[in-house]
Amino acid sequence: MIRDTSAQDRVLSSTQARPAWRRWVWPAAGGALLLAGIVFAARGWLAGTTSVDGARLRIAEVTRGDLVRDIAADGRVIxxxxxxxxxxxxxxxTLKVVAGDKVTQGQxxxxxxxxxxxSKLAQEQTTLAGLEAEASRATLDASVTRANAQKALDQAGIERQAAERTLQRYQRGFEGGAVPQVDVLEAQDNLRKAEIALAHARKDAGLQGQGAGLDARNKQLLAERQRAVVAEVQRQVDALTLRAPFDGQVGQIQAVQRSNVAINAPVLSVVDLSVFEVEIKVPESFARDLAIGMPATLTSAGQPYPGEISAVSPEVVxxxxxxxxxxxxxxxxxxxQNQRLSARILMETRRNxxxxxxxxxVEQGxxxxxxxxxxxxxxxxxxxxGASxxxxxxxxxxxxxxxxxxxxxxxxxxxxxxxxxN
Known part of the structure; x- marks a missing residue:
């Protein structure tokens, strides 16, 4: 009979019981994860109703310093x-120059x-000649009138002197008994008539002189008026020759050679090359802060040049x-002309x-x-x-x-x- 291993076997007790806490490890871990998700979701909900990617935002820090209010822009030279x-x-x-020619003042x-x-100038000059002749004739007539008045005055003076001598002679004769009293009285009347005639002659001489002077002055004034008319027409005729108002360069020519232009039609422009300005465009929000004379800096070829505001347009475009x-x-x-330059306008500096x-x-809120x-x-x-x-x-x-x-x-x-x- 073959022996087996039953003698080596031993009977074990019933299966050992597993600890109770091990059964709750995995459910507890799952619950913790669920709770964490709920907390995270609640935190996001409490943090705001909207979540935005931070990469799409630009965030700046509030600092303290000097605020320089200036405007920088590119302008063109005009x-x-x-x-x-x-x-x-x-x-x-008839054009005597072409666009781009250098010209001097008066050319x-x-x-x-x-x-x-x-033709109008010739007519006005003829009218002036007639008025000048009339003025000269009026001056001559005034001289003749004054001469006649003076002649009458002198004659009246002589007649008064003769009447006075006759009275003196009759007075002596009456005192000597050679001349009747009636002759003395008649001589006195003649003296009085001569004195009245002298007074009227003196007054007439003054009035005739004044009248003749007024007539001559009126004729002279008419001639002066016509001289002003002739001078104006002469100026217009002289202005038919367009001359350069200063040293510069011919700009754009609007008229065609040997063409018929209308009155007040543009013919050509002249550019002063000695004085340039820079034209810039400023945003409407800064326009109310600009003022004529405000300092500016203009940069050409990397070198700054001081400047100032000379004009601000009254309209917004x-x-x-x-x-x-x-x-x-x-x-x-x-x-x-039309060269590009950089410009900077310094409006003000606010410290600290x-x-x-x-x-x-700034605009959104x-x-x-x-x-x-x-x-x-x-x-x-x-x-x-505040200011920006x-x-x-x-x-x-x-x-x-x-x-x-x-x-x-x-x-x-x-x-x-x-x-x-986020």
């Missing part, structure tokens, strides 16, 4: 003085042949205002102010609210903004140094009070 010459009368134009540029104006700058000291050499980088939030970062959330906060430059805006209230403001991208927030930023 001639400060570039008048257009017009035809003073209709006629055939003839074009001539207009106007037979009508030249496409949200911009045209502004002209002139060089206050010396202008760069070799400037050309609270400011933040400028962005679309009307300058009364902004989104400020609070941890990973953006919270809407009322603010008060091209890069920064002054903060008057609602923010403190170190606050981080969403300066761009807040249009994605809608009207939410708090927004989660």
């Amino acid at each position: 001639a400060a003085n570039s008048p257009t010459l017009y035809a003073v009368a209709g006629g055939v134009v 003839p540029l074009a001539e207009i042949d106007s037979p009508e104006l030249r 496409n949200g911009e205002v045209v502004t002209r700058l002139r060089f206050s000291d010396k202008q760069p050499p070799g400037l050309r 102010v609270l400011m933040v980088e400028r962005g679309p939030f 009307g300058g009364r609210q902004a989104y400020v970062m609070d941890g990973s959330s953006a919270v809407r906060r009322p603010v008060q903004l 430059s091209l890069s920064h805006v002054e903060v008057l209230g609602g923010l403190q140094p170190g606050d981080k403001v969403v300066v761009s991208g807040s249009d994605q927030f809608g009207d939410a009070e708090r927004v989660s930023v």
Whole structure:
């Protein structure tokens, strides 16, 4: 009989019981994960009704420093003085220059042949000659009238003197008994008549002299008036020759050689090459702060030149205002029409102010609210903004140094009070 291994076997007790805590490990882990997910979701819900990707936002920190209000723009060089010459009368134009020619002051540029104006000048000159002759004749008549009046006055004076001597002679004869009293009385009457005639002659001489002088003066005034008319027509005839008002260069020519131009039609323009200005376009928001004489800096070939505002357009075109700058000291050499230059207008500098980088939030909130970062959330906060430059805006209230403001991208927030930023 073969022996087996039963002698080596031993009976074991019933299976050992597993600890109770092991049965709850995995359910507890699952519950913890579920709770964490709920907490995370609740935290996101509490943080804001909207979640925005932070890469789509631009956030700037509120700092304290000097706020320089300036405007930087590119402008074009234009001639400060570039008048257009017009035809003073209709006629055939003859051009003596072409566009681009250098001209000197007083140089003839074009001539207009106007037979009508030249004929008018001849007629007015003839009228003037007639009036001058009449004035001369009136002066001569006045001299004759005065001479006749003086002659009558002298005659009256002699007759009065003769009457006085006759009276004296009769008076002596009457006293000697040689002449009757009636002759003495008659001599007295003759003297009185001579004195009256002398007085009237003296008065007539003055009145006739004044009348003759007035007639001569009227004729002279008519002649002077006609001289003014002739001078004006002569000026118009002289203006038929268009001359350069200054040293410069011929710009654009609007008339065609030997063509018939109408009165007040543009013929050509002259550009003053000695004085240039720079024309820039300024945003409408800065236009109300501009003033004539405000300092500016113009940059040509990397070198700055001082300047100032010479003119500001009164109208707004496409949200911009045209502004002209002139060089206050010396202008760069070799400037050309329509050349591009960089310009910077310094409006003011505010020292040690609270400011933040400028962005679309200024216009979106009307300058009364902004989104400020609070941890990973953006919270809407009322603010008060002040002056602004091209890069920064002054903060008057609602923010403190170190606050981080969403300066761009807040249009994605809608009207939410708090927004989660991922």
